Amino acid sequence: MTDAPLTPLTLPADDAAQAWVADRAEAGLAAAAALAQELREAPPSEALAVLQTWDALMLHLGNVAAMGSLYGNVHPDEAVRTTAEGAEQDVDRVVTELSLDAELYALFAGLSAEGLDADATRLLEKVRRDFTRAGVDRDEPTRRRIAEIRARITEVDQEFSKVVRDDVRTVRVAAERLAGLPEDFVAEHPAEDDGLVTLTTDYPDALPVRMFAEDAELRRDMTLAFLDRGWPANDALLRELFDLRHELATLVGYADWPSYDAEVKMIGTGPAIGEFIEKIADAAQEPMERDLAVLLERYVRDVPGATRISPSDALHYEELVRREQYDVDAQQVRRYFSFEKVRQGLLDVTGRLLGLTYVEVPDVVTWHEDVTVYDVRDATSGAELGRIYLDLHPRSGKYGHAAQFTLTDGVAGRQLPEGVLVCNFSRGLMEHDHVVTLFHEFGHLVHHVLGGHGAWSRFAGVATEWDFVEAPSQMLEEWAWDAEILASFATNADGEAIPAALVAAMRRSEDFGVGYRVRVQMFYAAVSYLFHLERPADLTARMVELQERYSPWPYLEGTHFFANFGHLGGYSSAYYTYTWSLVIAKDLFSAFDADDLFATEVAHRYRSRILEPGGRRDAADLVSDFLGRPYTFDAYAEWLAGSA
CATH class of the missing domain: 1.10.1370.40 (Neurolysin; domain 3)
Structure with missing residues (x-):
């Protein structure tokens, strides 16, 4: 510890970024390895010192993992992103090895909390729980399989995220089809040499098009492109991810992945997730029906005979209702x-x-x-x-x-x-x-x-x-x-x-629309929870069923929203959060x-x-x-x- 002022991290120039990522990863991993070896060979005699050494070890690993995650997602150079992703994989591998180290677990299991303050006692409890949840008490073949699974989960999760990140799709249209979009938006999207305007599925393009475009076919084309990002590549990756997580959970003694994942959250148990989803869905039912009736009444004026609102039209007609009935024009607001x-x-x-x-x-x-x-x-x-x-x-x-x-x-x-x-x-x-x-x-x-x-x-x-x-x-x-x-x-x-x-x-x-927006959230939460619980062979078919059960919007034929639902990676079964x-x-x-x-x-x-x-x-x-x-x-x- 020191009283000297702390200084922020110095980041590298573009031409040094890849080497910096590699060097920082190597140094952090080496420092962590040295501290782990110290704990194995000559651990401090006091519990507090053991915890301080462990926490310093984890800080080194956390620094490498954080750098890897950030640079893997934001750096413009693909080579740097790839190096950063590799560093993140290395950290996950080391964390897995440490969590399955029976010698280290025995050290922490034998520590006494006597004399520790509340924070140190809490840390000791968390470390012990981490070891047992990792499967340190399983036999050697099981621990080896757990290590393999965790390594593969990291790889699959990164590849899933990469596919979503890189799959930016485009819709090309004649300039006159931009009617209804804001003037500044149109000015920022001039026609190219062939007379067509290129629109992407990035949010600054996709959201205005879906909200303001008067051309229903343009709204539909953008919605189809937006909802289908990541397909088909992510279908197989997600099914593998769900299977791996389930196997991991069962190997360490849990019924399924949601039960394993929920144990360390406020909700406590896996089944409680399903109960919470139903509770919120039921509470939102009446507000949803009330506002949908208003929205549908406006919709059928333009689409006679319609009984439900297409997902490609929902944002647009919500905007029309706000403009016409609440005197709020989003183009004026912006x-x-x-x-x-x-x-x-x-x-x-x-x-x-x-x-x-x-x-x-x-x-x-x-x-x-x-x-x-x-x-x-x-x-x-x-x-x-x-x-x-x-x-x-x-x-x-x-x-x-x-x-x-x-x-x-x-x-x-x-x-x-x-x-x-x-x-x-x-x-x-x-x-x-x-x-x-x-x-x-x-x-x-x-x-x-x-x-x-x-x-x-x-x-x-x-x-x-x-x-x-x-x-x-x-x-x-x-x-x-x-x-x-x-x-x-x-x-x-x-x-x-x-x-x-x-x-x-x-x-x-x-x-206006809170009820049906809450129901959309419950659709997402149900996908997150039930895909992990059930591991359906046909993700699209199960998604369609869940959309019909929870969402106010019908399924848009040919789309695969789950393939770009990035929260299936980090949040896994817990989008309910x-x-x-x-x-x-x-x-x-x-x-x-x-x-x-x-x-x-x-x-x-x-x-x-x-x-x-x-x-x-x-x-x-x-x-x-x-x-x-x-x-x-x-x-x-x-x-x-x-x-x-």
């Missing part, structure tokens, strides 16, 4: 949300709320010129808290959705927390939905930074139960809906702030004064009791400490029932 102003507004709002200052670092080396970098400081003390990277526009070879990636986990006295926000937004005007997404994802980033100042890397940042991770980010979305807050940065080309009356109308229109977290987020937000979202006392309490502890306590205890009571379903149920 004129208030220029990207540069939104980005600065995000920093201003979160800085004020959480007591932070962001200092841009303009000359730091990054992996792409689009990336902006900020040092994060405490607004009161000026203390350096970490560094964040914002990589917010699409490009070839880049991760295609929105997520926070770790660069380094923060540990007091060892290294600063550094995180990366990876999104794919327009460089010009943004849809308000994307503004909300930006606030959401930034919530993960500040959680990572503020939770990165404890003594143990195991509990750094968002290292809490996975079905709580989304709650702080979902709650932060509320700040992107407040009229006074939006007026501070949402201005049109003439400098006029977005009117409060328009924001109120936007909120009312957003509440988005809604589980939202239940908690609604309860967390109830503690704030809707008329003063920056109230100092509650904001400070939120920072200190929810974000800063990281994973040092169970999520339920963090929430109870903040609210002064256990969390309930009440706020979510009220929101769902009262929507529209």
